[in-house]
Amino acid sequence: MLLEPPSGGDAINLVVAGERRTFPAASVRSLADLRKSLVEILRFVSAHRSPASKPSAEYAAVNGILATLDPHSLLLTPEEAKEFRTNLASSFSGIRIVFGSGSGMQRTPFRYLATGACA
Numbered sequence: 606m607l608l609e610p611p612s613g614g615d616a617i618n619l620v621v622a623g624e625r626r627t628f629p630a631a632s633v634r635s636l637a638d639l640r641k642s643l644v645e646i647l648r649f650v651s652a653h654r655s656p657a658s659k660p661s662a663e664y665a666a667v668n669g670i671l672a673t674l675d676p677h678s679l680l681l682t683p684e685e686a687k688e689f690r691t692n693l694a695s696s697f698s699g700i701r702i703v704f705g706s707g708s709g710m711q712r713t714p715f716r717y718l719a720t721g722a723c724a
Contacts, residue, residue: 619646621653643670 607620615631626649633639643666650662664682671678681689 619649621650624653
C-alpha cells in the first residue's frame, strides 16, 4: 500500500497491490464527509489488499487520522507497544538537585526519579 502525497492538496492518491485510485479531499467539509470518504478508501483497500495486510492497513488509516489532529500521537500495534514498554522498563531518568551554597553550609540533596513515559 502506498499513499502518495497530494498534488495541490485537493486529492489523495492511493496505490494498493498495483491498483491506483484518487480520492477527492477538497470536498471533505464535515465529519460526515470524512466518514464517507474514509469508508470509501477502506473499501478500496479491502478489495485490493492481501488478507495478511488487514491489520497494518487499519493502523495506517488510524495513524493517518491522528497525524492530522496531533503530529506527536501514534497508535502502536500490540507488538510495537510491547517493544516500547520493554525499552522503557530497562531505562530510567532523573535529576539531582542540591540545595545550599558556600563551603560551610550543610547541603541537602533532593532526588527525583521519573518513571514511566513522559507525558
